[in-house]
Amino acid sequence: MIYLGHLPKHDQLYPYLCYDILSQFNLNGIKPDFRVYKLQASNHVYLYEERQSHIRLIGKFFSGISERTPDSAYRHMEREFNNLNHLRNLGFIGYPHYVARPLGHNAALNCVLIEEFCYGIPLSDFIMKAIRDGAREVLFRKLTSLAWFLSSLHNKTANGLPVDFNQDSNYFDRIMDQLKGLGYMEWDEANGFYRLRDRWREKGCMWEDQQVLVHGDVTPTNVLFGDGHWVIAIDLERMKMADRVFDVGRMAGEIKHCFMQYTGDKGIAEAFIGHFLWEYACHFPDRNSTFNSITRRVPFYMGLTLLRISRNSWVSDRYRRKLIDEARETLR
Structure with missing residues (x-):
């Protein structure tokens, strides 16, 4: 994991994380500040840590992969988002078998999938x-x-x-x-x-x-x-x-x-x-x-x-x- 700095407020991802993702956590009265870390993965995967609440989010970008078309990137994003939801609907939401909770996906932001960070x-x-x-x-x-x-x-x-x-x-x-x-x-x-x-x-x-x-x-x-x-x-x-x-x-x-x-x-x-x-x-x-x-x-x-x-x-x-x-x- 490589520390990259803070997510700039002018980055298009910033308002999406603030208003679409963090709103699911019932946070009030904070101005989000995200530390950004690059994770080792086959896709472009990043960890976003909100500095005050310590909420951690995983951002997985499906665009920008070699030999992957925009349509293919969209399908990969949709597929994983739906797969996560499907398994959670089957009961993989608690001990002993758990699947990470998807929090959102956005095709306009390089086909990003946001999911909760899982400790393990x-x-x-x-x-x-x-x-x-x-x-x-x-x-x-x-x-x-x-x-x-x-x-x-x-x-x-x-x-x-x-x-x-x-x-x-x-x-x-x-x-x-x-x-x-x-x-x-x-x-x-x-x-x-x-x-x-x-x-x-x-x-x-x-x-x-x-x-x-x-x-x-x-x-x-x-x-x-x-x-x-x-x-x-x-x-x-x-x-x-x-x-x-x-x-x-x-x-x-x-x-x-x-x-x-x-x-x-x-x-x-x-x-x-x-x-x-x-x-x-x-x-x-x-x-x-x-x-x-x-x-x-x-x-x-x-x-x-x-x-x-x-x-x-x-x-x-x-x-x-x-x-x-x-x-x-x-x-x-």
Whole structure:
């Protein structure tokens, strides 16, 4: 988080925050003064802290993103605003499962979404403490809480329709196109991945479950934890109907990546991944059957996640090769 200074009163955002957003907090008799902080995120995300009341707001701007048209920015803003409201309407408004409260959105201000600031510790911090300080038991407990949250989200939103694995195959192809376009993968290697994708598409287990609402971007930085089983979900612009293992496998892949990156030993992650999957399965009538079902499908989504991470510009060439090789092994 980088401190940028104070929001100028002549900035068009200032009256919007004052009259449309702060009015929801029943503040009287103050002249708002906002400190501004830049947050690390894929979008343009800022923290606005009103100096006197100490109210904190998150401003997420969807315009100004590379290769995003104005229409696309508007759709992203609307989608996340509606997704936040939808989950809150489903009951994610208190302990132990919470979704950040949207306070407003404005297309005229660079497609900004304003939501409440949520206090919590990201899962990434607990992973790093397990790696650096040996705090394994705390990470196990937080993964138990996360499994409960995801199973609650998925089970509340199942629609009875069969999953369409073609959608995830198409997403796989988009990731591959990006890797090839960036020069990170040659055609011969890509063809090998396409053959693995086709083998997964032939498996009946990839089509057997029903659609649920998935977070869509459940990463260690997009999940916050409080005391006990508190879980707070943020960044919901990619929420969609899909296979529940889209989320579960994404998180398993992220955990493996973290241990690969910071310890060089992917095997250390296995105990945490297995615990997370077993805890997820406990929220179903037949735990063993559910565990067997999701673990049959998890490798595809783990491999997809590793490929997805390998696209990032911050990834070194050496580690990118390690991610791609591990993705291939996982998909096999």
